[in-house]
Amino acid sequence: MDNSKKAWKLINGGIAVPKGFYATGVQAGIKYKDKYDVALIFSEVQAQAAGVYTRNLVKAHPLYLTQRHLENGLARAIVINSGNANACVGEFGDQAAFAMAEVAGTFLAVPPEDVLVASTGVIGVEMPLDKVLNGIRVASSLLLNDVVKGIRGQKEEADEGAHRAALAIMTTDTLVKEYAYELSCSQGGVIHLGAIAKGSGMIHPNMGTMLGFLTTDAFLPSEELQRILREAVEESFNMVTVDGDTSTNDMVILMANGASGITLSGEDRSNFEEMVKSMCIELAKDIARDGEGATKLMEVSVSGAKTKEDARKIARSICGSSLVKAALFGEDANWGRILTAAGYSGAEFNPNKVDVFLGKLIVAQAGKGVTFSEEEAKEILGLREVHISLNLHSGEEQATAWGCDLTHEYVTINGSYRT
Template identity: 45%
Template sequence: MIPIPKGFAFGAVCAGFKNSQKLDLGAVVCEKDASAAGVFTKNAFPAAPVLVAQEALEKSGTARAVCINSGQANAATGERGMVDCKLSMEMMGGALGVSEESILPCSTGVIGVPMDMGKWRDAAPKLAESVGSCSAMDFTRAIMTTDAFPKLAWARVTGLPGNGDGGPVHVLGIAKGAGMICPNMATMLSVVMTDAEVEPELLREILKESVDISFNRIVVDGDTSTNDTVFLLASGAAGARVERENKAVLAEAVAEVCQALAYMIAEDGEGATKVIRISVTGAKDTDDAEKVARTIAKSPLVKTAVYGKDPNWGRILCAVGYSGATFNPDHVSITMGNIPLFRNGQPVEGQAKLLLAPHMRRQDVEIGVDLGAGNGVYEVLASDLGHEYIRINAEYTS
């Protein structure tokens, strides 16, 4: 049973955006104004719903609903895209009985294609009618595109002070994403909900900190989408209030949920068969550690070697070398599955490749790099890269 935070309900319908009979339009609706925060793509071509949602959150820091469609990205659609996005939220506001400014929009699909407003007009009242009769899983399926499986994660918090007994408080996170994945953030949409009471400013802090150690640390293919969005909503319906002094309790739960969803996105990378956990230590500073981790994570040669179960650690060494980080090559160490492969400027003698064979067959493949240059550390999750990724993306619009 998926624990739903108090104060939230879900809706989902088939609007025909995908030219199929699958659910493709969903909503999360709060029974009253919820504190709201968002983190968005850093792509220089943000989609219309990103701009509309940013504007709405800057004005109030609250929301009554999140509305997400799949099958139409409404990105690179110019002024028409902005008009269509606001009109679609006006339709949804009228159907739900809330102001259009209180609805946060998200879209996912093919870039550069205008929205079909006739389908929006038909679907808005149906979506509103479905709210309360649909499950969190229905909503999750409605926002999927090339995802192989729905992505949900949850956590429970106790001991928070409040109007009643102080708990429990629930956190539920839902996400979609499988391809065009590279921070900041990834080609992904996510809604995280809690029934704790949190002021918008504090909620923004919690979300940013959680995203930085979760969604901003996954790589599938090195591409950052135009629509990436993560929302965090707090209904306050549990009667437990989060203040700055007890922020860490809720922040830990939100981070746990975001990290679980981030792992699922890496696991579900288009055509992926493995998750690669890349840990860099001993860097001059955190920035250098991040450079090395991300360079390895985005290397097609490393990713295809992992896909082929080939322990070709020379490709890792090569990526470290062109990462731009500062280090002495003679001080670098490389491991896979905690098996030493390279140390003191030369290969480790022995049966390393033979020992690595069982590790390369695992779902999770671990790569460790110690630069021997300082105390900087960083970790990234990546997926491998195989034939299916090419097929999916070669045929995406055809």
């Protein structure tokens, strides 16, 4: 990412970089041996918190619990497991989600209502609760050891734990998704933003579970956090999903514990908002790049739209088109499929005005193919990041969406995920 003009900079570390935050991951053996699968994120002090959840009508059990526990806008910890989605298993699922919060609360000495819960993995199978709870117990004591180190001024050593948390939330992910930013405030002092995410089932993106967790040591009231997070999600994670639809388990949480002693206002607050959005976009791009079996990141920018929603619909429709994705894999400059996907997106535009570009190469002008160098097109499509852009020449609005190519590997992965 180009951070050159930004008020913040990328620094080492992840979710536990902000002051007062700790995180760890353990191997609980939920689905696989030797795979980190239980993560804990913990704030030494009470934090303001906000959450954005899946719009799927079918919601996993932990989502109900987390929504309930976040009603007061406060949280101390998040416990997450991979390997089992804890979805569609009836009352057992609600009980399991609560047990996870309760055990984490007990071992971290915070009320269970201050613990949020997230899960990802196979749907419709009861989780091996004993293993999960054991994992939480072990994780709690590892984490408390890190807190002790932190108190002794050796918090950096705790970073390794935070990295294990990033590993523990992965399922079919092949890339670890963790970042930390540092923002120098105009009022003096610095604040931090840390984040981890998981997600990779992106071919028909509304089904790949996406989890994102963000922490900051700035202070903002939860209502503000909620607005900032929702707007950031709208421009990032929701732009790797079709129609804003999502899996049963999707969740993004932002916690702000104020441990920096800085309450954001004015320019600092708007910089913070931009920083959160930028972080979410970085994670969203990583998720697209890490699409199951994917070899390429596709970025689709639509400009000149009459409304923002039209631009969003078209960008997502193109990213979600299996034919575009397969053509990208085959490095075939099939722009007709791009225009077709725009055409059925539900957006309004005049097809006879649309220009289509692959990278900087124009391939269609005013809705009609132009002669272009196949060689140049092939070269552009051969890159690891392929930029497709459309100018609708119908207005001023624009939007960007991200996706990936559709490959043989995707079929292999998803033909045998459950068993």
